[in-house]
Amino acid sequence: MQSELITFHGLADGQEHLAVRLGEPTGIPLVRVHSECLTGDVLGSRRCDCGPQLTDALAMIHERGGYLLYMRQEGRGIGLYNKLDAYQLQDDGHDTYAANLQLGRAADERDYTAAAQILHCLGAVEIDLLTNNPDKAEQLRRYGIRLRKVLPTVAHVNPDNYRYLAAKATETRHTIDLEGMFP
Numbered sequence: 001m002q003s004e005l006i007t008f009h010g011l012a013d014g015q016e017h018l019a020v021r022l023g024e025p026t027g028i029p030l031v032r033v034h035s036e037c038l039t040g041d042v043l044g045s046r047r048c049d050c051g052p053q054l055t056d057a058l059a060m061i062h063e064r065g066g067y068l069l070y071m072r073q074e075g076r077g078i079g080l081y082n083k084l085d086a087y088q089l090q091d092d093g094h095d096t097y098a099a100n101l102q103l104g105r106a107a108d109e110r111d112y113t114a115a116a117q118i119l120h121c122l123g124a125v126e127i128d129l130l131t132n133n134p135d136k137a138e139q140l141r142r143y144g145i146r147l148r149k150v151l152p153t154v155a156h157v158n159p160d161n162y163r164y165l166a167a168k169a170t171e172t173r174h175t176i177d178l179e180g181m182f183p
């Protein structure tokens with residue numbers, strides 16, 4: 001797979017976010033803004049579907065030409081250790097957002113200023129965005145990125161991530177259709 005890894009200085013949040021160019025982005029690039037998930041992306045955890053989503057996105061972007069932005073926003077911005085504490089609370093019955101609140105954090109602390117800065121830097125100011133998350137799309141628009149299309153990513157549902165995906169659909173309006181899936 002032909003690719004280029006691109007690094008940045010001076011991003012708003014000072015994090016080491018990475019852009020991966022895949023294929024030849026001629027015309028309007030396909031973009032995925034992927035939030036770091038060590039447990040899903042690296043360890044293959046079935047509590048979420050980040051790993052398969054990442055694999056899907058890499059393949060789609062490579063075919064079409066575009067960028068994967070790998071954002072260091074582990075745990076929706078609360079960090080890895082806090083996410084693991086939140087998992088503990090979820091095992092005791094809290095949903096994925098309520099567990100954050102229980103820890104004294106916001107349900108989702110991600111700000112996409114740095115992602116927008118990266119896209120401006122790459123000259124990708126009009127994009128097709130792969131996401132089910134309306135907040136991600138709205139924030140990027142607010143920060144000056146034109147979204148020609150917002151394309152849903154396939155949700156990889158299993159019995160272990162069903163509650164997590166259901167909470168995303170009902171509480172934060174993610175476009176995930178769980179009709180007829182594990183009740």
Ligand SMILES: Nc1nc2c(ncn2[C@@H]2O[C@H](COP(=O)(O)OP(=O)(O)OP(=O)(O)O)[C@@H](O)[C@H]2O)c(=O)[nH]1
Nearest residue numbers: 035036037048073074075076083086096131132133
């Ligand atoms: N705090 C917390 N973070 C989680 C949990 N499960 C996954 N994450 C993090 O959530 C981020 C992925 O965000 P999601 O809300 O699943 O999906 P999204 O990026 O908003 O939406 P898509 O673009 O459609 O994938 C990653 O940083 C994961 O580490 C959880 O139960 N608690």
Ligand SMILES: [Zn+2]
Nearest residue numbers: 037040048050
């Ligand atoms: Zn994950």
